[in-house]
Amino acid sequence: MLRAAAGAAGLLLLALEPGLAQEVMAEAPPYGDFPLVGARGAVWIAAQVHLMFAAFVLGVPMFAVVVEAIGIFGGDDRYDKLAKEFTRLLVVAYSATAIWGAILVFVLATLYPRFWAYLTTIFAPSMWVYAGLFFLESFTLYLYYYGWDRWKKGFSKQVHLGLGVALNVWGTIVMFIANSWLTFMMSPPGDLAADTAPQTVRLWSAIANATWMPINIHRLIANVVFGGAVVGAYAAYRFLASRTDEERAHYDWMGYVGNFIAIGALIVLPFAGYWLGREIYEFNQQMGITMMGGFMSWLWIIQAFLIGVLFLTGNYYLWVGMGRIPGAERFMPYIKWMLLVLVIGTIVWATPHTMIANRQEIAAMGGTHHPFLGVLGVMSAKNTAVNLMILTTFLSFLLYRRANKQPVVSWAKAGTMMQGAAFVLSAGIVLFYGIYGYFVTAIVRIGFSVYQVLAVLVCIFFVIGLDVFMMRGATSRGAIRWGQMPARSQYALFILAVTFTWLMGLMGFARSGIRQHWHVFEVIRDTSPQAFTPALGPAATMISICVLIFFALVGFIFWLGGLAEKPAASPVGVSASSEMDLRAGAEPAHYVRPEE
Amino acid sequence: MSRESSYLRHPFWQALAVLVGSYLLFKFGIGYLLPAIGVHSAPVPSSVLLQYMLTVVVALLLYVSTSEDRWTRFKEPLRQVLVDPDKRVLRVALLVALPLLVGFLTYGRVRADVGAPPSLRSIHPAPPNQITFRGEPISLTGLENPLREHGSFEEHLAAGSTVYVQNCMPCHGDRLDGEGPATHALNPVPANFTDNGTISQLTESYVFWRIAKGGPGLPVEGAPWNSAMPAWEDLLTADEIWAVTLFIYERSGSTPRTWEESNEGEGH
Numbered sequence: 001m002l003r004a005a006a007g008a009a010g011l012l013l014l015a016l017e018p019g020l021a022q023e024v025m026a027e028a029p030p031y032g033d034f035p036l037v038g039a040r041g042a043v044w045i046a047a048q049v050h051l052m053f054a055a056f057v058l059g060v061p062m063f064a065v066v067v068e069a070i071g072i073f074g075g076d077d078r079y080d081k082l083a084k085e086f087t088r089l090l091v092v093a094y095s096a097t098a099i100w101g102a103i104l105v106f107v108l109a110t111l112y113p114r115f116w117a118y119l120t121t122i123f124a125p126s127m128w129v130y131a132g133l134f135f136l137e138s139f140t141l142y143l144y145y146y147g148w149d150r151w152k153k154g155f156s157k158q159v160h161l162g163l164g165v166a167l168n169v170w171g172t173i174v175m176f177i178a179n180s181w182l183t184f185m186m187s188p189p190g191d192l193a194a195d196t197a198p199q200t201v202r203l204w205s206a207i208a209n210a211t212w213m214p215i216n217i218h219r220l221i222a223n224v225v226f227g228g229a230v231v232g233a234y235a236a237y238r239f240l241a242s243r244t245d246e247e248r249a250h251y252d253w254m255g256y257v258g259n260f261i262a263i264g265a266l267i268v269l270p271f272a273g274y275w276l277g278r279e280i281y282e283f284n285q286q287m288g289i290t291m292m293g294g295f296m297s298w299l300w301i302i303q304a305f306l307i308g309v310l311f312l313t314g315n316y317y318l319w320v321g322m323g324r325i326p327g328a329e330r331f332m333p334y335i336k337w338m339l340l341v342l343v344i345g346t347i348v349w350a351t352p353h354t355m356i357a358n359r360q361e362i363a364a365m366g367g368t369h370h371p372f373l374g375v376l377g378v379m380s381a382k383n384t385a386v387n388l389m390i391l392t393t394f395l396s397f398l399l400y401r402r403a404n405k406q407p408v409v410s411w412a413k414a415g416t417m418m419q420g421a422a423f424v425l426s427a428g429i430v431l432f433y434g435i436y437g438y439f440v441t442a443i444v445r446i447g448f449s450v451y452q453v454l455a456v457l458v459c460i461f462f463v464i465g466l467d468v469f470m471m472r473g474a475t476s477r478g479a480i481r482w483g484q485m486p487a488r489s490q491y492a493l494f495i496l497a498v499t500f501t502w503l504m505g506l507m508g509f510a511r512s513g514i515r516q517h518w519h520v521f522e523v524i525r526d527t528s529p530q531a532f533t534p535a536l537g538p539a540a541t542m543i544s545i546c547v548l549i550f551f552a553l554v555g556f557i558f559w560l561g562g563l564a565e566k567p568a569a570s571p572v573g574v575s576a577s578s579e580m581d582l583r584a585g586a587e588p589a590h591y592v593r594p595e596e
Numbered sequence: 597m598s599r600e601s602s603y604l605r606h607p608f609w610q611a612l613a614v615l616v617g618s619y620l621l622f623k624f625g626i627g628y629l630l631p632a633i634g635v636h637s638a639p640v641p642s643s644v645l646l647q648y649m650l651t652v653v654v655a656l657l658l659y660v661s662t663s664e665d666r667w668t669r670f671k672e673p674l675r676q677v678l679v680d681p682d683k684r685v686l687r688v689a690l691l692v693a694l695p696l697l698v699g700f701l702t703y704g705r706v707r708a709d710v711g712a713p714p715s716l717r718s719i720h721p722a723p724p725n726q727i728t729f730r731g732e733p734i735s736l737t738g739l740e741n742p743l744r745e746h747g748s749f750e751e752h753l754a755a756g757s758t759v760y761v762q763n764c765m766p767c768h769g770d771r772l773d774g775e776g777p778a779t780h781a782l783n784p785v786p787a788n789f790t791d792n793g794t795i796s797q798l799t800e801s802y803v804f805w806r807i808a809k810g811g812p813g814l815p816v817e818g819a820p821w822n823s824a825m826p827a828w829e830d831l832l833t834a835d836e837i838w839a840v841t842l843f844i845y846e847r848s849g850s851t852p853r854t855w856e857e858s859n860e861g862e863g864h
Contacts, residue, residue, distance in 0.1 A: 285737070285799075285855065290722035293797070308651065312658060319662040335662055343655040347648055353793055357641035359783060365638040367774060367785050369793050372626055372637035373644070378793060442797060442853040488661060522725075 031528045032111040039111035040530040041542065046107050048505055048546040050100035052226075053553075054178075055219070055504065057097050058171045059227025060086050061141075063261050065164035072157060080152075082254060086231060087145045092557045094141055098134075112528075115519045121198035122206050123181055130177045137170035172220065179215050180207040185520050186511070187211040187283045192523050210283040214276035215511075221272050224265040226500050230554065232258025233497035236490035237558050249483035255493050256321065262496060263314040263397075267390050267460070271453050278446070280514070287521070291514045298536060299510045301352045304382070306503045308346030311389050313492045313499070315342060318400045320489040326478025328403035341392045348385040353377025375438070383449045384434030387456050391427055394460055398467065405474040415470045419463045426459035501550060505543035513539075607670040611656045618652045721815050723805045729829055738855050739801035743838045756843025759836050763828070764844075772848045782824050789848040796850045803841045803852075807832075 034042040064086040071079030109116045120127065144163045151160040187210040192201060235255035242248040281288030290296055319335050322328035354368045354377070355361075362368055375381060398419075409415070433448040440448075515521045517531040525531075534542070603609045627639035640648070660670040677683050677690065726735045743752045761770075767786040769776040774788035787794045795803055805813075811823030828837060845852055 286722040286725060293722075295721070305647070309654075312654065316658045316662065323662075323664060332663065336659060339655055339659055343651060346651050350647060350651070351644065355641045356643040361639065361641040362783070362785065363780070365641070367788055367791070369788075369791055370638060370640070370644075372630060372635065373640065374791065374793055378797075438792070441851045486664060486667075 030112075030114045032113065034107070034111055038530055039107075039528065042107045042111060043104070044542055045546055045549070046100060046104040048508060048543070049549050049553075050097065050104045051508065052501060052504065052546070052550045053093055053097035053100055054175070055223045055226045056230050056554075057090055057094050058175055059223030059225070060090050060093075060231060061144075061164065061167045061171060062224050063228065064090075065161065065168060067257070068161055068164055072161060082257065084145075084148050085254065087141075087148070089231065089234060089557060090141060091145055092560050093554075094138065096553055096557070098138075112519075115524065118198050118519075118524060119181060119184075122184070122201045122203065125203055126177050126180065126207065130174060133170050133174045133177070137167065137174060140167045140170060175219060175223075176212075176216050177207075179219065180209070180212050182512075183209050183212045183215050185518075186515055187280075188520050188523050192520070194523055194525075196523075211276065211279050214272070214279045218269070218272040218276050221265055221269050222504070225262050225269055226504065228258050228261030228263075228265065229493075229497040229500040230258075232262060232493040233554075234258075234558050236493035238562065239485070239490050240487060241562070245483055252482045252485050255485075255490065259314060259317050259493060259496065260397075262500070263310075263393060266310065266314070267393065268457075270386055270390070271457075274449065274453070284521070287514050290516070291510060295533070296510050296514060297354070298352070299506060301350055302536075303503065303507060303510075304349040305346070306499055306506070307386075308342070308350060308389075309499050310496060310503075311342055311393055312339075312346065313495050315339075315393055315396045317489055317492045317496075318396045320486065320492070322400060322403055323486075324481040324484040325400070325403040326481075327405075328400075331399040331403060334399065338392050338396060342389055345385040345389040345392070348376045348381050349389075351376040351381075378438075379449070380434050380437030380445060383437075383452055384430055387430040387452045388427060390456055391423065391430070391459065394463070395423065398463065401467070402471070404477040404480060405471055406477055407470050407474045409470055409472065412470055415466055419466055422459045422462050426455045429455035498547065498551065501547050502543065505546050506540075509539050509543060606673075607660045607666045608673045611660055611670065614656060615649075615652060619649060622648050723802050724815065727805055727809065727813075729808055729834055736801045736805055739799075739804075740855075741800040741804075741838050741841060741852070743835070743842055749842075752839050752842050753846055755836065756839035756841070757847075759832065759840040760843050760847075763832070764840065767824070768844075772844060784823060786825075789844050789850065792850070794850075795845060795848065795852070798853055799855060800838075800841050800845070800852045803844070804837055807837050807841065808834075 031039055033039055037045065064083045067079050067086065068083035071077060071081075071083060140163055144160070144167055147160060147163070151157055184206050189201075189205045189209060191205075232255050235251045235258055239248055239251035239255060242251060277288070277292070280291060292300065315338065322331065351373055353374065355365070355370055355373075357365065357368060365371060369377070407415075430452045433452050437445040437448050513533050516533055517526050518524065519526050622640055622645055626637055630637035659666075661667045677687055723736055725737050726733055728734070743749075760768075765776055766778045767776045767782065768774055768789065769779065769786075772789040774786045774791075776786065779785055789795050806825070808827065808829040810825040810827040812827050814823060832840075844850075
């Protein structure tokens with residue numbers, strides 16, 4: 001162990017000298033050992049927890065700066081306070097990200113010294129840039145947060161907003177750089193071979209590998225989803241611990257915004273995931289089969305079930321929230337039908353193609369494919385189910401948004417009918433291609449999912465666009481009674497955050513695991529005793545340990561968040577609506593005292 | 597309002613009715629009712645049934661708790677059973693019966709069984725990029741069936757038919773549906789080529805690899821290696837394997853999966 005550490009320390013310094021790196025690589029022990037969980041377990045935990053914190057600190061600034069901009073340009077101070085509260089959580093979480101990043105580097109360097117030397121030889125310049133940007137990002141964050149109350153008027157406020165934008169730019173570049181290292185391991189350049197000297201690998205060809213950009217985009221969106229969910233959980237925690245009605249109203253609204261951000265971004269996430277999956281297939285079809293049809297295929301069933309939980313919980317939160325909106329009663333009868341679509345969608349999506357069955361059951365089915373339910377196990381059914389679930393969730397948002405509004409434009413009835421027609425048409429297209437997919441070849445069927453996605457996206461944009469115009473000058477049926485939410489709705493926000501975190505760990509395992517026994521796929525072989533791919537049970541245990549560590553630390557951060565300052569009390573009794581409210585999809589201006 | 601009508605309108609009894617109805621639908625509707633009306637079906641495996649019922653239970657709980665009034669009414673019968681003095685007998689009966697039921701179900705799941713335990717077996721393990729066929733390396737990536745480009749299609753089909761009848765039919769059946777005379781002696785059962793979840797999902801090079809290497813040539817993730825499929829490269833020529841591949845696609849009405857266009861020349 002000590003030998004490995006000493007060798008690794010030398011490697012850290014010498015890896016940048018190509019000639020020396022070669023010598024050290026030859027001399028360094030290939031692998032170290034770690035007590036209890038082993039080398040791979042240690043790297044797994046460090047990487048996963050680091051990634052969870054990193055996702056949070058990259059996701060939150062994205063919407064914090066948007067919320068701040070809404071506050072500035074909409075002239076509404078409550079958004080500014082909300083954005084600051086989001087950012088307050090970042091400061092401590094940022095330290096945790098850096099600490100876990102350092103742990104990851106140390107365990108990699110000491111436990112996988114030879115491979116670490118290989119990576120640093122190829123990526124050294126990008127690591128220098130990474131460190132520089134990390135430094136820049138840290139100080140931009142400190143300026144952004146600690147300068148909030150100082151630069152709050154006129155031009156200085158816009159400069160402050162510029163700091164928020166810069167924070168996002170640095171963070172995004174940092175993530176892109178780190179993504180290049182891990183995607184290189186998954187999909188190295190085609191001309192790389194086992195005997196290629198790392199010094200001869202061109203840095204840009206290593207960075208711009210086949211899965212780099214799909215991962216970048218997927219993670220960018222997923223970070224917003226994750227950040228929104230964790231912020232929602234924070235708001236739920238503060239809501240449940242609130243002592244005053246004002247506090248409760250504020251954190252109810254904050255929880256709503258967190259959920260809105262998480263579910264809103266989740267709606268587009270499957271499309272980015274689909275692109276990533278397609279790129280993996282194009283890079284290496286065998287790798288794609290391992291992921292979707294091979295031993296990783298059961299992860300997708302678990303994923304489907306968890307995403308079903310997310311959709312059900314996200315919608316549930318909105319439906320319960322309708323209880324505090326005057327006028328929402330007229331939409332309540334639709335809830336059971338929307339729930340029915342979500343339940344059928346979850347069941348279809350989570351129906352495995354190859355079923356776990358005992359000998360008698362297999363004999364009755366004539367194999368591991370069910371003669372009737374087997375049709376639900378293929379991608380045509382799954383794509384149809386998820387697209388209809390997305391449409392249903394969007395409908396929930398629309399009804400929630402409209403609950404207390406009464407449109408005054410003369411064409412309101414026609415507009416609503418057009419929106420209804422858009423939903424029907426979109427669902428019809430999704431169903432048509434879902435069914436037609438059974439009658440064409442796989443390569444044609446894959447293309448159908450693009451049409452299904454487009455039908456849903458066009459419907460969403462069309463309906464939102466129409467709604468914005470239709471609700472101009474709309475009269476209110478009554479103010480939202482923020483704070484009047486049952487406690488169980490807040491537990492829904494906790495479930496969302498935990499499920500997102502678990503899902504992230506699960507799919508991270510799938511992404512990393514499809515390399516199987518390779519450090520760099522089909523180039524550098526993992527020759528350690530732990531080169532095998534763990535079964536689902538041990539993998540789930542490891543992921544759960546990471547989730548527990550993350551939430552234990554996040555719980556501490558939440559507590560610190562309450563300790564740092566008193567919660568920003570929100571204006572009470574204001575009922576004006578604004579254009580910005582429409583953009584945010586919420587009506588935070590309608591705070592009223594709960595007893596009203 | 598009659599007593600029956602008030603039960604029908606009560607959220608607790610409605611939820612219970614939906615739960616029972618769903619169970620009957622999944623357990624008997626799919627397994628027995630569909631075959632009775634001529635739809636090809638079979639009983640739902642218990643793992644999938646559990647998954648479906650769990651989804652229904654969660655959905656019902658979500659629904660009854662979306663409105664405060666419905667949630668309060670839903671809890672009424674539960675509260676009455678747990679608290680009301682006149683429900684004492686029922687309460688005691690349930691407190692005895694429920695643990696017994698749970699214990700009985702637990703016993704049913706953990707008791708020793710003579711049957712083989714269910715195993716997660718990868719039906720379509722990822723193929724290697726390259727194999728050796730009788731000592732000669734063959735790259736599978738981007739590989740197409742050469743017989744589709746050369747010679748007479750009808751002759752290849754006839755040759756494939758002969759190979760199939762002589763070698764494959766005992767297990768995969770004369771209708772290619774995996775129902776040959778030897779099928780029921782095998783576990784896992786032979787593939788049903790008429791099922792759109794089998795060869796339709798695969799490239800012909802994949803099928804060539806599986807025929808050539810059989811059960812013994814399954815990769816690590818294909819474990820447990822208990823497939824009875826022989827390694828046919830010892831008995832058939834490459835052309836015979838390509839011919840029988842052509843035959844099973846043609847006769848089962850399946851279309852082989854094609855390669856992604858940009859796959860060739862990229863990656864590893």
